[in-house]
Structure formats: C-alpha cells, structure tokens
Amino acid sequence: MKPLPAEPFVIGQWLVARVNVDYHIAVDDHFYSVPYRLVHERVDVFLTATAVTVFANTERVATHVRSFRRAHHTTLTEHMPPAHQAMARRTPEKLREDAAAVGIATATYVARLLEAREHPEQGMRACLGVLRLAKSYGRERLELACERALAAGALSSRYVEQLLKADQRQPFLQARSDDGLGQHANVRGPSYYN
Known part of the structure; x- marks a missing residue:
C-alpha cells in the first residue's frame, strides 16, 4: 500500500x-x-x-x-440555439453545392466570394446572402444576375441584389441565346453581306 x-x-x-x-x-x-x-x-x-x-x-x-x-x-x-446550429452546419462545400444547384454562374460567383477572403469561412455570409435571393427572385433570375456580376467583376451579395431589384423595376436581365450576339443596332446581320 x-x-x-x-x-x-x-x-x-x-x-x-x-x-x-x-x-x-x-x-x-x-x-x-x-x-x-x-x-x-x-x-x-x-x-x-x-x-x-x-x-x-x-x-x-x-x-x-x-x-x-x-x-x-x-x-x-x-x-x-437552433439558428446557430443551422449556421454551424453550413460549410463552404455545402454553399458551393447549393450554388451549383442554381446554375453555373451562381456556382462560379459563390466560389469567387469564398476565394476572395483570406479564410473561406469569412465569405460565407456573403454567399448566404446571394443564395437567399433565389427565394425572392427565383433561380433563373439569380443565375442571370450572377452572370452579370461576374462580367462586371463585382464580389458582393449586395451588387447581385441591386441588379435583381433594378431588373424587377425594369427588366433587363435576359437569357443569352446560343445563336450569336443577338439583335443590336450596331450589329450587321447576314443580309448586309449578301
């Protein structure tokens, strides 16, 4: 002992x-x-x-x-609390997955938001802001707004939201057609060359 x-x-x-x-x-x-x-x-x-x-x-x-x-x-x-538990389940991978379900432009935009920060977790709030816009404006409109935001080089959920609000007042976001640039006053059509 x-x-x-x-x-x-x-x-x-x-x-x-x-x-x-x-x-x-x-x-x-x-x-x-x-x-x-x-x-x-x-x-x-x-x-x-x-x-x-x-x-x-x-x-x-x-x-x-x-x-x-x-x-x-x-x-x-x-x-x-339940709201914090829901947020804790959000990961950058889950956000990328949710964005890909909307479309290619949305997925690319969310990926850029995550990559723009030193730590991807810091971009999660902006990504959640973008993805929640699908509920108010629809997936198709969000995809078009993300295309426009990517072309402009913008990296904020607020920019995408402003595009959607402006489009709601006076529609300007349109799906691109696969047959070229579309109609425009400065584009010469095929009849010009014949």
Whole structure:
C-alpha cells in the first residue's frame, strides 16, 4: 500500500460562473459552452485537472475535457440555439453545392466570394446572402444576375441584389441565346453581306 502524500491531495474544485450571452462560461480564461437556455444564469462548475463539469440546480448540464488554451472556445453543437446550429452546419462545400444547384454562374460567383477572403469561412455570409435571393427572385433570375456580376467583376451579395431589384423595376436581365450576339443596332446581320 502506498503512503499518502504529505500535502493534501486536491481532487477537484468548485466554482460559480455566470453564463454569458454567447452561452459560454469562462474558466481559467478558456470558454466552455452550456445549453443556451441558461444564458445569464449562475451555474456551479466542478473543475478537475482533466474535466470541467457544469451543474444548474444540481443537474449536470455539460461536461467538457479541460483545456488550458487561453482565449479559446470549447463548444458543443447541442448547446447552441437552433439558428446557430443551422449556421454551424453550413460549410463552404455545402454553399458551393447549393450554388451549383442554381446554375453555373451562381456556382462560379459563390466560389469567387469564398476565394476572395483570406479564410473561406469569412465569405460565407456573403454567399448566404446571394443564395437567399433565389427565394425572392427565383433561380433563373439569380443565375442571370450572377452572370452579370461576374462580367462586371463585382464580389458582393449586395451588387447581385441591386441588379435583381433594378431588373424587377425594369427588366433587363435576359437569357443569352446560343445563336450569336443577338439583335443590336450596331450589329450587321447576314443580309448586309449578301
């Protein structure tokens, strides 16, 4: 049998923490998630060398592996409000897939929005803005607006939205025909050459 250490051995420590508006508590400068319904509540935290366990009214509501990384977050998806969970499921790959379902120009435009940022995740908001326009204006109109935005070299969801709003007032976005440039006052037709 091993002798007991001379100093008392601490198994764990109890703390009290307040849940912040982002549904995280701070423990040793690291942020751990708790269920979002506990925002602004006080919770009890049992801290060991390897785990952080959170209790609300004696009910265990969260357990995390302890992290010693300062100013970082440990977040469980089930702790997020439904809107945040939906956003967390959005990835650049999923946005590219959704854009490809609209059309080639929309897919290309979304890809450029993602590539224009240092990190693709930073362009996700703009991509979501473009894709939501399909609900208001239709997929075909969005595809035409993205074609126009690509030709203009624009990289913003607002630009595409302004095109669609202007087209709604006075239609100018038209599908290209495969038989050349189309009719225009400055284009000589086949009869000119005969």
